[in-house]
Structures are given as C-alpha cells and as structure tokens.
Amino acid sequence: MRSINLALILVLAGAPLWAQATPGELATHPRWKALLHINEGTTWRYQGRSYIDDPEFFLHESGATDAHAELEASIEQLRPEGSEARCDFPARYRFLDRQLDWPDDGGLSHCSDYQEWRRDMPGERVALIFPASYLNSPSSMFGHTLLRIDRGNDEDGVWLSRAINFGATVQGQENSILYVYRGLFGGYPGYFSNVPYMNKIRDYAHLENRDMWEYQLNLTQGERDWLLAHLWELEDIEFDYLFLDENCSFRLLELIHLARPESTLMDDFRFAEVPANTVRSLDRAGFIESVEYRPSKANELDALVDRLSAGEQDLALALARDASVAEKEAFQALAPRSQNLVARAAYAYLRLQNREGARSQEVAQRGLALLRVVNRTPTVSGVDPERPVSPEKGHGTKMLAAGGGMLGDRGFGELQARFSYHDWLDNPEGYxxxxxxxxxxARIRRTEGDDLTLEQLDVVNIKSLAPRNRFRKPVSWFVNGGLDRRLIGSKRHLTRHIQGGPGLAWEMGSVIPYAYAMARAENNSAHDVLVSTAAGARAGVLWYADGFQLGLEAEGLYYHNDDRRYRPSATLNVPVGRNHALRARVERDGGPDRAETEFHLSWRYYFD
Known part of the structure; x- marks a missing residue:
C-alpha cells in the first residue's frame, strides 16, 4: 500500500512537467499569435500569416509565414542563460518562460538597455486618445488615435506621460492626392513612435484646433507589462501602412489585444478601421473605464466669445492688440465679471493667433499683461465649451438605404450603399x-420604362464648413469626384466629374449659412469635347434642430460652351434612434430650356 501511495505521489509531483504545452500547441496559443501579429481573418490582406515583413522582427527566415518555425527558433535562441535575443524580445521570453517553466537563471537582468528603458517608461495607466477629425489634413479626416502611457494616477502625471503613435513615414513634402493614393495601396512604411505626450497635445489641441477625447483603459498591471514589453520589440520595426484598414487605429488595437488576447477585440472582420469604430470595439470588449473630453483652444475661445456682447468683443480684440486698453474708460466701465470674460477672451485670442512657431518677446509681454488683468478680476465660472456627444456614441460609419420617389411624372425605386462615413445631414451626435x-x-435606380441604371458614384465627397466670427476667419472648402447623372438638353446623362472650391460659412445658433465658389470638369456623352469645364457657385443653409436636420441649397454652373445648369434642392433628415433615419429630398435639375423635378423618400440604416 505504501509503495502505491509513493508511486501516486511521484506521479502527481511530475504532473506539471507532463502538463507543459508542446511547441505545436504553443504555436496556436492566442498570445503567441498576437506577439507575431498574425492575421486570423481580421482584414482581407495577409490572412493566416504575420502582418510584418521586416526580417528584423523574426528569428527564423520563414517566421512571417510559419508560426511554428518561429516558435522553435525562439525557444532555441531565448532559452540559453544570458541570451542576447532575450534583450530584443522580452515579451516573447516572458511568454515562453511561463509556458515552458524555464529555470530561474536571471531572466532579463543582463539586458541593461531594456531595463533602463523600462525604468524610464511610465506604466501606471494606459489611455486611448482620440483627437477629433481635422479636415485640412487627408491623413486625419476621420480623426486619429494614439495611446498615452501615464506615470501616476493623478492629473499631474500627464505631464510626464508618453504618447505611443503609429503612422506613415513620408519622405519630404507630398501633395494630398498623392498621399491618399499611396496610403490606400500600401505605398508608405509605418512605424511605432514613442514621444512625450505634451508634444502631441501641442500638435493636436493647439496647432490643429482639434478636440481630444481620452478613454481610460482598465488594463491590469500585468496586462500593461505585456504591452510595454512588446512595444520594445516593435522599436524600428517596419509595417505596411494602409489608409483604410492597417492604419493607426488598427495597430493600436493589435497592441491592446496582445495585453488581453482572450478578449473579442480582433474577432470581427474589418474592411476598414476608423477611429470611431476603434473606440466602439474597445467599448464592446469591456476595455473602457472612463471618458474625458478636452476642447481645443479654438472651442475654448468660442465659448468665451459667445458670452460677450458686440461691444465687449470689440474691447477684447483691442485688448489683445494693446493691454493698456484695460486702463481706459470703456474697459473700466464694465462690471468686474465682464472685465474677466473680456480679458480671458483677449488672452485666448492672442494665444491662438500666435500658436505656431516661437513667440516673440513683444507677444509674450502682452500675454503676461493680459494675465495680470485676468488675475485681478473675479473669475467667472461655467464658460467651458459644452461637452458634445462622444464619438463612439454616433451612428455607424457605413450606410445602406432603400427608397423611391417621382422623377417628373415617372416613379422610381432606388438602393444606396455608402462605404463611409458621414454627410452634413446625418444625425450629428458624435460627429x-x-x-x-x-x-x-453608390446609388442604383430603376425608373418606370427604363432599365436599372447607376445614378451616382461618389468616390470621394468632402465638405468642410468652418464658421467664421470676428475672432476666427477660417476658409471652408469642398471637393467631390466620381459619377453623377445630370439633365443635359433633353436627356439625363451619366457624367464623370471632379469639382470643388473654397467658401465661407457663418454660425447663427443652430443655423449655418454658407457659400462656395466652384469649378467643375466633366466628361459626358452630350458634349463634343472630351472634357467640359464650368465655373459657378453653390450657396445654402444648414439647420441642426432638435429632432431633425434641414438643408437648403442652390447651385449654378456656367460652361465654356455657354451651357448653363441649375440645381436647387431641399433635404430633410429625421433620425429614428442612433442607426436609422428617414430622409426626404426634393430637387430641380436642368437648365434654362428644360428642367425636371425629383422627389425622393428613403429609409437609411447605419452600421459598422
């Protein structure tokens, strides 16, 4: 009996050795696949292999396509005590050490560069930062995402935080069209960068006037350690950068997924990844602990200006130019609270006007004088910009619609599909x-008596309305390229076109009037020339009311062959919940000799 018990004890004592995973099992472990950045069907490209081509990232020549071979090479090179490979791949070593129960031989203690880097890196908190969209940069039209690694758990720790960013490396100055083209087809290498977070604050909130959203993640200390160890492994490693899917947001999701590979973060297929979808994915997978909103300096100035009368705005502009205005009768006659608001508006305006480059001594002296005026007046609270709906609460970024209507005296049915992202009259919450x-x-249509036809295909349609006031005078603009059907003479022709132009916009409460100058180049079967050119104007008004959005617009074009076209329209959008809307549109299209009126009603469904 004793011999049986002894044998049982020996068996149980040896159980951990027998329970160790084999290399074949470890090669399919979720964390190992995350460490190698293997695409398990998340995007269309490189399925079943690593997203990384850089040979510096692998220890086996076939490591990018063979996870088992890379595992065996890693075991061989990371197992020896004092191995230099451990210093290059601390996260891999940690994984294999735990899974294979390697002996305690000092681990990474000989990796002085890594140990010094790890001591200098903060690691108490991790937040996803979402600078909102910035239409003046093609790379930031949909917004941007980066990680912030915090030191400490209080607000002051942000000053010592690091920003982890993934972006394309562009050599020299390239125009926006070339940037988008190369970004769509993987023409740029992408790298992770690790910089002081305050540098990014300056770039986004100060220089580009972008609101910023901070999403605190609930990563444990152990999960944060995985993230940081792998970040070291990715230093100077080259990825392909693709604008639609393998972009800044996607790479950060991969990094977060490594910290918690059992999550559902990377389960869904992504034809495209935009920052709003990234935040929604993190929210659904249970990563988000809290949300903070940080308005841009431009929005902070606007919030102050909205509290001032026309006369007080004049004083604020004068005060920003000459701080001695604070001693004059007009300023002294104001109530103390009004003096505070005027002085703060003047200071905010001065800072905004001189946000780029080094400030001159004269500007610095004016700023200091304005701060003295602010400090000697009673502070008025409650003038911060109103917090908008956060981006992840907005409608889905893709859209399908079904509808119909009347074109003249003929009925039609229509289907529409939009790959991305948002138009002026969609539900504005979160945008x-x-x-x-x-x-x-794209819109396809079947009209009574006609075959199925392509009515419209907008490859890209970007419209920026930047309202002007006495303190800020930005220029609005639009650009649109694709195909649309227009009435030319007596027939509706499919045109291939590109059009755009600058404009001006203003804001009056919830109403935004605007006007654009525009130029258009098109190819159509009605004109003899290959390319017809036109110039004209577009003007309208948007009304963002509670419960609906209304757009009124009129467009006129004069062509080089004396052809003239007009297109007035009215569009009403009524959101029905977050991801549904009812839209009605009436439009008249044509020229001085003939025009047709179209009424269109559709149901719109938004999804990711």
Missing part, C-alpha cells in the same frame, strides 16, 4: 457639425 466625409457612395 462634427458642418463636416461631411463620404467615400464610395
């Missing part, structure tokens, strides 16, 4: 008012 970004928006 920037006056910003429209549409890509690959």
């Amino acid at each position: 920037l008012n006056g910003a429209a970004i549409e890509a690959f928006d």
